Amino acid sequence: xxxxxxxxAGAGAAAAALTxxxxxxxQSPGAPVIAAESDTAEDLGTIVVGADGSQPVSATVGRYFxxxxxxxHYLPNLPEFDKVDALITNDSRIILARSYADILAAKxxxxxxxxxxWQNSAPLEEAAGNDWRGSxxxxxxxxxxxxxxxxxxxxxxxxSNSFGGGCLDPTxxxxxxxxxxxxxxxxxxxxxxxxxxxxxxxxxxxIAMSRRPVVCSHANALGLNDNPRNVSDRVIEGIAKTGGxxxxxxxxxxxxxxxxxxxxxxxxxxxxxxxxxxxxxxFDYMKRxxxxxxxxxxxxxxxxxxxxxxxxxxxxxxxxxYNMPDGAVYTKGFSSALDLPTLxxxxxxxxxxxxxxxxxxxxxxMRVFREAWNA
Numbered sequence: 411x412x413x414x415x416x417x418x419a420g421a422g423a424a425a426a427a428l429t430x431x432x433x434x435x436x437q438s439p440g441a442p443v444i445a446a447e448s449d450t451a452e453d454l455g456t457i458v459v460g461a462d463g464s465q466p467v468s469a470t471v472g473r474y475f476x477x478x479x480x481x482x483h484y485l486p487n488l489p490e491f492d493k494v495d496a497l498i499t500n501d502s503r504i505i506l507a508r509s510y511a512d513i514l515a516a517k518x519x520x521x522x523x524x525x526x527x528w529q530n531s532a533p534l535e536e537a538a539g540n541d542w543r544g545s546x547x548x549x550x551x552x553x554x555x556x557x558x559x560x561x562x563x564x565x566x567x568x569x570s571n572s573f574g575g576g577c578l579d580p581t582x583x584x585x586x587x588x589x590x591x592x593x594x595x596x597x598x599x600x601x602x603x604x605x606x607x608x609x610x611x612x613x614x615x616x617i618a619m620s621r622r623p624v625v626c627s628h629a630n631a632l633g634l635n636d637n638p639r640n641v642s643d644r645v646i647e648g649i650a651k652t653g654g655x656x657x658x659x660x661x662x663x664x665x666x667x668x669x670x671x672x673x674x675x676x677x678x679x680x681x682x683x684x685x686x687x688x689x690x691x692x693f694d695y696m697k698r699x700x701x702x703x704x705x706x707x708x709x710x711x712x713x714x715x716x717x718x719x720x721x722x723x724x725x726x727x728x729x730x731x732y733n734m735p736d737g738a739v740y741t742k743g744f745s746s747a748l749d750l751p752t753l754x755x756x757x758x759x760x761x762x763x764x765x766x767x768x769x770x771x772x773x774x775x776m777r778v779f780r781e782a783w784n785a
Contacts, residue, residue, distance in 0.1 A: 657708020
């Protein structure tokens with residue numbers, strides 16, 4: 411597909427054709443607040459590549475420029491704000507977005523916005539210098555990280571911690587400490603993320619206490635493939651009820667490898683690489699389940715992904731990964747922001763309208779940013 415064809419957004423006309431869907435209604439105490447779904451022309455005309463943990467270097471910025479993508483949702487496992495600061499200082503093409511208005515201003519100036527998140531709240535545990543015992547309420551470093559630029563946050567990375575269960579411990583609930591952190595995130599204006607790395611029960615508990623939209627930034631549907639890294643229909647539906655979204659991951663293994671394959675994790679034979687059609691199946695599934703307003707890009711791109719060896723990698727067990735001597739791979743035909751036209755072409759062939767694609771490619775993320783942040 412020619413890049414010019416891909417970039418024909420028609421955002422203004424599309425937005426004018428939309429009818430705002432007001433889903434707000436009185437909620438019982440403790441129930442999720444269901445946000446109104448409305449999209450502005452700015453939302454629909456903005457491309458957000460969710461959950462890209464590639465190294466914060468100018469080469470990655472260059473890919474975003476070439477792809478005409480506006481927002482890099484930078485999502486390392488743990489905070490790397492010193493690297494982010496260095497990139498922002500040395501590359502004038504990118505800014506650190508601290509607000510929704512920052513994204514729009516950067517877009518108008520022809521720059522890329524970086525929205526920073528993390529996949530593991532370990533920096534808020536007691537061992538990391540937070541005071542969970544000596545004060546009421548506890549003193550955490552969350553405000554410090556917000557001031558550094560943190561705008562999305564997940565509690566657990568596969569394994570359980572002080573706050574709740576990882577995806578490998580799906581029945582572990584949100585803890586007392588976890589409830590406090592989730593409340594603090596929503597007060598400060600940090601978008602709460604279950605990421606796909608947080609376990610099912612903890613995710614459901616987060617959803618139940620939500621006062622703002624919640625996202626699962628990079629995951630796939632358990633209903634399509636029985637991999638412990640994938641999320642259930644219950645979680646997907648719960649996130650949609652908060653007004654949030656699921657970012658759909660492009661990592662091949664979550665679409666092609668399942669629990670039944672675990673005995674072959676070190677020996678093979680291994681599955682054929684998932685193609686763009688299989689990736690688009692994820693969009694179709696979630697669209698049918700919760701509607702177009704609650705899905706987005708959650709690519710899980712990285713530039714230096716580990717070589718997954720389930721025999722030695724405790725948090726990547728055989729039921730989740732198989733031995734990948736050359737490192738993890740992505741959907742065939744979709745492995746970086748440069749491949750957005752390929753995905754667009756596939757979705758068009760399946761009957762997605764221009765407005766549908768604009769929502770998936772960034773409009774839904776922008777709406778959620780507006781509703782979850784304080785700025």
